């Protein structure tokens with residue numbers, strides 16, 4: 036399995052696996068994109084309590100570890116899950132941190148990594164892009180800046196000016212203009228939550244989703260090249276194909292390793308949204324490597340699949356389109372590479388000349 | 402659908418003693434550099450030959466650390482060895498003399514050697530006084546190692562070996578070579594049978610070793626002739642005819658070590674130091690991206706080390722590390738060229754240029770030695786059920 040897990044965590048994952056397999060086949064994913072709500076899937080996810088995976092038991096949740104939640108997200112991505120489970124899990128955890136109450140409805144995080152909407156006189160103003168406002172979402176959780184300090188505001192979607200947009204994969208990515216909007220609820224200042232911390236957390240969620248989707252793409256590819264025959268033998272018997280599969284497996288394995296080290300790092304922090312310098316390096320690594328791999332793995336998987344992989348009906352495209360969007364969200368490989376480069380350069384600048392030998396390694400090997 | 406596609410890289414357990422050891426080694430190396438004990442070189446585990454330096458490491462107890470105490474080891478964990486090797490690599494220390502013996506031949510002797518071999522040789526290897534070369538490749542056998550032609554015939558009291566070994570790194574300073582030879586006639590249906598490994602003293606009558614200069618100008622690998630070289634019965638490593646199985650498991654274990662991703666780190670380190678003060682966004686993106694990949698590769702490599710500690714045999718994972726890691730060692734140099742063009746042979750005291758140029762001249766070997774990346778991809782594909 037992936038990250039180190041408790042036995043109960045494993046049970047939850049097994050349940051999720053069955054649930055996704057039963058209710059989120061490739062046909063459901065395509066149908067959802069074309070406007071049919073996946074009611075059975077949504078209900079099943081709710082009944083299983085998955086949206087509360089990260090909410091402490093004291094707050095009425097499952098009390099799962101960070102590792103459990105990230106494993107769940109990775110698994111969901113392996114089904115191209117036609118529901119905003121990850122966004123809901125994060126939103127509920129944010130609510131729990133803020134002290135606001137949870138609700139038994141689809142609640143999503145509205146945060147795009149850009150400047151936070153600001154609070155003034157009890158009203159909120161700002162622009163948030165890429166908000167996952169799917170049909171059926173009942174509550175929006177919006178981190179806002181109260182003179183640089185974070186508070187959480189909630190809204191009901193109907194009360195806001197929302198322009199619906201979609202990612203390349205048809206996932207809801209709405210644009211929300213908040214114009215002196217009055218929140219439904221407003222939390223006190225949230226301890227141990229920073230803009231950087233939110234950004235890191237969400238970036239790791241995307242990295243994790245990319246890793247999960249790439250695993251599925253490799254499974255599809257291996258199954259396909261074993262099955263498909265040309266020139267009298269399975270494609271997988273051709274060395275050129277074998278090497279593509281090996282390359283793809285390598286990129287996917289590297290992304291897994293990067294995501295896992297980041298989850299371990301974040302798990303050591305009591306406040307996962309605090310955004311420390313240590314977690315910066317780990318999370319940035321995960322997002323860089325996963326986003327880079329997304330390009331390579333999709334290219335190789337499509338090449339191995341021939342025209343079949345280019346068809347809408349065959350499931351591969353649901354994964355490639357997702358990872359192409361996910362790699363851009365919450366910072367691409369370029370964004371996070373730059374963050375690492377500048378952070379390391381900054382550290383080097385502040386140490387005395389001659390004291391720097393081996394410093395880069397010291398930072399990398401932390 | 403196949404479950405083997407899920408590759409898992411658990412975190413190794415790093416206790417305080419590992420951290421302490423790392424700091425000790427780091428401090429020693431910084432001191433050595435300051436004192437002019439060595440000049441950092443790139444690809445140091447292949448290009449930096451300095452028996453005197455190897456002895457220093459032996460005296461500090463940093464070689465053969467995982468071996469039993471009775472054979473000169475310290476019974477430390479594989480992770481202790483891992484951090485020692487990491488620190489040596491990133492410092493660019495001249496470690497080639499003992500590298501193969503510490504990594505590969507020592508463990509091989511421990512697993513398959515006679516008691517006498519273990520008692521006499523292992524403590525000397527751990528002391529940095531005895532070096533061993535690898536005699537696998539031949540003029541006609543590279544990737545297809547099972548085709549070796551070196552032949553060993555049973556004679557009174559032992560074996561007589563005749564053949565040629567090629568590319569053996571460091572053989573000119575080694576006292577021994579592990580030689581893979583055919584001990585029974587080749588059967589095309591069972592090509593992997595009938596191979597045996599011998600431990601051959603290189604001062605035996607009939608052995609001649611000739612250095613070969615590589616394209617970077619270093620004479621680090623060799624051609625060795627064996628002309629009716631007699632070795633006693635007890636020079637056989639393991640069982641007669643079992644050489645192939647030994648070799649493949651030996652190679653699998655050495656594939657994922659830090660030398661498969663850090664051979665050129667010393668260059669990146671220097672480049673970063675030089676660039677830090679004036680780093681702009683673009684350069685930060687290029688160079689920060691490399692640090693991300695190193696971190697991820699390291700997590701993978703440490704994951705393989707952890708799997709080995711758990712007693713697993715992560716052949717595919719190890720091959721993935723080596724394939725990705727060695728290609729990345731090359732990429733580092735290609736990407737740094739954007740900021741530091743590499744053109745002149747002379748460096749005029751510019752350390753960074755020296756390291757860059759030397760790296761460029763050495764990098765073709767990264768994806769060849771120890772099994773080419775094409776061979777590795779074949780192993781990965783087999784692990785995924787395609788062969």
Ligand SMILES: Cc1cc2nc3c(=O)[nH]c(=O)nc-3n(C[C@H](O)[C@H](O)[C@H](O)COP(=O)(O)OP(=O)(O)OC[C@H]3O[C@@H](n4cnc5c(N)ncnc54)[C@H](O)[C@@H]3O)c2cc1C
Pocket residue numbers: 447534535536537538539542543544545567568569570571622766769770771772773774775776
């Ligand atoms: C720096 C260095 C140090 C070395 N040290 C040692 C040492 O100490 N001891 C030792 O015994 N050897 C050593 N070697 C040799 C090394 O193990 C061989 O170079 C390696 O195994 C490849 O063999 P080859 O060079 O004969 O290439 P070949 O096997 O001739 O291969 C040439 C090219 O063809 C490709 N190729 C071959 N077969 C296939 C196939 N079936 N499918 C697809 N592609 C294929 C290869 O991948 C490669 O790209 C060293 C090599 C180097 C570069």
